[in-house]
Amino acid sequence: MLQLDGRDGGGQLVRTALSLSAVTGQAICIENVRGGRPNPGLKPQHVAAIETVGRATEATVSGVERGSERFSFAPEGVRGGAFAVEVGTAGSVALVCDAVAPLAVALDRPLTVTLHGGTDVQWSPPVDYLREVKLPLLRAVGLDAELAVHQRGFYPVGGGSLTLTIRPSSLTALRLRRRGPVERLSVYALASDSLESASVAERLAETVRERIEDGSEGEMVTETTEIETTAEIETTATYAETDCPGAVVTLVADCGTSRAGFDALGRRGVPAEDVAEEVVDAFRAWRATGAPVDEHLGDQLLVWLALAGGEVRLPHSTAHVETNAELIRAFEYDLQVDDSEQGVVASAPSPEE
Structure with missing residues (x-):
């Protein structure tokens, strides 16, 4: 079981670890979950992400409850199917989608997940960002995914819902070194x-x-x-x-x-x-x-770089980027983040290399 320290990371660390655990089959145990935050431990959207990826992989889990600062996750294998998950109150459904989407590279049949919670809440990408920015970019490199938004939900009540469907996908390398003119x-x-x-x-x-x-x-x-x-x-x-x-x-x-x-x-x-x-x-x-992607997308693309290979120029290096890159390397992916006069570039070899 891979032992991970979540003290320096936030929810992104939890989501990335879940995705890579599912794809690689590597069991994980994360301690000090969000330990550097004023309110450490798992929040509702983190619990929902663990439940969702867990159900998709028939995982054995422990310590998964709101406020928990330690949990373990041992997947059996990525499965297709269809089910629904309640994120609760206004927990971000978009962030749960972030943890689920990478499973497409290991699927043998479609996976459909319906999520209930907040679609547009603070500290999370709104659903239009997921639908109009992230998913179109990932589809261009081979992700087969569809998103249907049923109802919008704001903080503090939530009440929104969407359905994400991912299908078995073979990715090509990301090549995002330069930005063209805004079309x-x-x-x-x-x-x-x-x-x-x-x-x-x-x-x-x-x-x-x-x-x-x-x-x-x-x-x-x-x-x-x-x-x-x-x-x-x-x-x-x-x-x-x-x-x-x-x-x-x-x-x-x-x-x-x-x-x-x-x-x-x-x-x-x-x-x-x-x-x-x-x-x-x-x-x-x-x-x-001059970067081709925004700061938040750059951080979120690191896990996709690990899976598909390629290179992405980031707006700048952040603590989030460094922590996420270190986590990915713990799964033995050769992800590098280099800061030079040409800018900050994250890169990884493609699986064929």
Whole structure:
């Protein structure tokens, strides 16, 4: 059994360890789960991820409960099938999907998982990020996956649901060393129907579009970052019936061979225009790095690099990246993160090499 220390990692460490344990068949025991956090131990979405991957692998588990700082996980083998998991309250269903999707490389038949919980909650990628940024990029390298969103759910009540289906997949290497010009920008704004009278979704979407089109952030267009004013900007503003009020806006930058996403949640007392500006500011910061993917996607792609090989230029190195890379190497994957004048590049040999 592989002994792992979760003191320096967060939920990403738990999800990556689960995915690689399932794919490799290596049993794991994680101690000091989220030990460096103010509220250490497993949270509802971590428990749900362990349950979901556990059911998909007929794993033997122990110590899996909310607040637990130690658990073990011993998979039998990746199985297909269909089942549902309750994440609880507003635990992130998107983060559970992150743990499940890599199992596609070891499946022999489809796996369908329906998750109930929060689709758009703090400290987690909103479901539009998963649907419009991460999954399209992974499909381009061979992941066979479909996502159906049934209902949106905001913090603190949740009440959202989605279904993820993955099929046996053979991956090609990721080649994301350079970023091409932004070909299209898409803005997805969604708010609870109780906020429609205040036009919250429209205000979110239009503020993002206007900030980009009028160049009010200053250096929006430069030759070095290859952002063009002619990039098409599409906006979508919608409303949904939800169990509690909320709003979310996601900006997707399509660079042809790569994608990046930037998002923000509405908050009580904060004007929609201010929320939208947070998204554009994050887009501007990413643009200045020259990296083909955003910071969060770069971290999440490390496990896929281990499985498929290739190279990805990251916006910058972070503690998350270093901790995640060290964990992946514990499973004997040759993942390297190099910081040079050309930027931070994560790389791994493909399985055929």
